[in-house]
Amino acid sequence: MKEASGGIDHYRMFINGEFKDSVSGETIEVASPTNEDVLYTVPKGNKEDAVLALQAAQAAQYAWGARPAVERGEILAKFAALIRENRERLAKILVLEMGKTYGLALGEVDVSADFINFPAQAARRLEGDILPSDLPNEHILIHKVPYGVTVGIAAWNFPLALSCRKIGPALTTGNVMVVKPPSVTPVTVLALGELAQQAGIPNGVLNFVTGGGSTMGEELVTNKITRLVTMTGSTPTGQEIFRKAAERLTAVRLELGGKAPFILLDDGDVDKAVEAAVVSRHLNSGQVCTCPERFYIHDAVYDEFLEKYTAAVSKLKIGDPMDEGTDIGPKVNAYETDQLEKTVNRAVEAGAKVVLGGKRPEGEPFKKGHWYEPTILTECTNEMDVMRDEVFGVVSPIMRVSSYEEALELANDSDYGLAAFLFTKDMRQIQRAVLELEFGEIYVNRPMGEQRQGFHNGHKLSGTGGEDGKHGMDNYLEKKTLYVNFS
Structure with a gap:
């Protein structure tokens, strides 16, 4: 009332x-x-x-x-x-x-x-x-x-x-x-x-x-x-x-909290992976605990994924959340926006390269409110804060991997174990993920989104x-x- x-x-x-x-x-x-x-x-x-x-x-x-x-x-x-x-x-x-x-x-x-x-x-x-x-x-x-x-x-x-x-x-x-x-x-x-x-x-x-x-x-x-x-x-x-x-x-x-890894192997459907990554990473301005927060992309498809992902993300519209064409609204408050900005700046200082975004948007509509541009970072390492700490925002840090084994090791090298993403056509690799990925919820060849009859639970922290x-x-x-x- x-x-x-x-x-x-x-x-x-x-x-x-x-x-x-x-x-x-x-x-x-x-x-x-x-x-x-x-x-x-x-x-x-x-x-x-x-x-x-x-x-x-x-x-x-x-x-x-x-x-x-x-x-x-x-x-x-x-x-x-x-x-x-x-x-x-x-x-x-x-x-x-x-x-x-x-x-x-x-x-x-x-x-x-x-x-x-x-x-x-x-x-x-x-x-x-x-x-x-x-x-x-x-x-x-x-x-x-x-x-x-x-x-x-x-x-x-x-x-x-x-x-x-x-x-x-x-x-x-x-x-x-x-x-x-x-x-x-x-x-x-x-x-x-x-x-x-x-x-x-x-x-x-x-x-x-x-x-x-x-x-x-x-x-x-x-x-x-x-x-x-x-x-x-x-x-x-x-x-x-x-x-x-x-x-x-x-x-x-x-x-x-979560720190979901997004793994794309050499046999994965790149277009399907890009579509899922765009939706899953930017939903709710990236403020979702099951969002993909770190990307491990196989060398064989890395360049193709990065090009297509960057092109797709660059088309997302930031603006008034009540407008029908808006894809990304503001962050929830000033503190969250400041934390996001600091995390990106630390990553850049540690050697990450900004491919897209990396700053607050400029212009009249953004003088008030809590805004941050969709950001893509490359040349990241698994030791950077942006790859280890939960980042509640539209930031995508991307790493190259040369094998499934490397991707598994990097994905599991985390204190978190809520959600993970895997794109591959090889059923043997999918079954390995069931046994070896240390996460309570695994999305295989699809974007995030649990269902009522499933079970949503986290492992580790x-x-x-x-x-x-x-x-x-x-x-x-x-x-x-x-x-x-x-x-």
């Missing part, structure tokens, strides 16, 4: 079925990445607000968990339908607060509804196990039961989709939830409160709160009411949450747990074993 004041919309938190400001009355300003104008304010919640939300969820847990799963699924299906009905309104808010193109924002709303609807439709398929006992007249029953009060923390790049990715399976499996969207892009998620109310989600079952990570966030993670934390965001933030949750041995599911499909739903359930003797 929002209010308007002086031309700026104010969105409230949603706690126990009511729209609330923070206990302190403090607010957070949300500015447009396109022109830096303040568009919204949201409550700056603190520990007191976090406790109120957790207590509301705790009070709602038993009744919600006791409902038949199919009833929970029916309510969530209504919630998903309402998200779809408000598609254009939600998409416009996403563009304004985050800077993504309008077409991508519409897609995010569609995916968000699907993230709710897919687990809702699977409510009848939740199952446990019955095992034979070693004793006569006895059954062993393994039930899968909800953890209880679950805290969902979403990243700023896809705030609506990442929140709904957690809400759908958490509520379907009988958990209640407190969702904390990122402070930089909180508004679209807060707009879900009204839709949750309309869908008939009972008070306290789903709550939305906003505030700082060191105050509200820490309380949500460390409070004894919290039984499960599911978070999508940066690896350093995930590590801190893991440490804080360890004090009470609270269950944690983390989907963290890219996370623990995972999302989507039946395996993702299992992450919101813990096991309870009954030994039933009927002699």
Whole structure:
């Protein structure tokens, strides 16, 4: 629920079925990445607000968990339908607060509804196990039961989709939830409160709160009411949450940073690889954890790939994300833009060559806002920061490789293990990738884009747990074993 004041919309938190400001009355300003104008304010919640939300969820847990799963699924299906009905309104808010193109924002709303609807439709398929006992007249029953009060923390790049990715399976499996969207892009998620109310989600079952990570966030993670934390965001933030949750041995599911390698072998389809690279690297202004972030191109096709890739990227249009012809919008804020610029400058100082871009765009449309040109770097080495640290932006560092073995070694030489890309027609090499590429998600001969029935998970510093499909739903359930003797 929002209010308007002086031309700026104010969105409230949603706690126990009511729209609330923070206990302190403090607010957070949300500015447009396109022109830096303040568009919204949201409550700056603190520990007191976090406790109120957790207590509301705790009070709602038993009744919600006791409902038949199919009833929970029916309510969530209504919630998903309402998200779809408000598609254009939600998409416009996403563009304004985050800077993504309008077409991508519409897609995010569609995916968000699907993230709710897919687990809702699977409510009848939740199952446990019955095992034979070693004793006569006895059954062993393994039930899968909800953890209880679950805290969902979403990243700023896809705030609506990442929140709904957690809400759908958490509520379907009988958990209640407190969702904390990122402070930089909180508004679209807060707009879900009204839709949750309309869908008939009972008070306290789903709550939305906003505030700082060191105050509200820490309380949500460390409070004894919290039984499960599911978070999508940066690896350093995930590590801190893991440490804080360890004090009470609270269950944690983390989907963290990535540094996806893009491998094109000598027999790969160059045109298909170029098309996939252009889409995957520049989607959402490169602010996607599964984007290809380092390119390993075989000598035999390197020149052809570089020429075609550079030509294709140079045609991408930077500009107003609401314009239909725009391919790349602004970065989310000044900090992210500064970090991107520094990373590219360090790479150049270390010997990388700028083939395209490498700077902020010039001209009247770009005097305000947070912009950076699509950039291609060659003559990179695997020791450069641009090849090792996550780069949330439209930068493509490219290296030559002479063999599949070299590409595998370089790809695996990373602290991250979220996604990888491989282009080859050789099924033997594809099967090797299954065994040897140390990544939780591998795209073979296609651009990025996971599906609801799959499983999205990271290895190494890219996370623990995972999302989507039946395996993702299992992450919101813990096991309870009954030994039933009927002699």
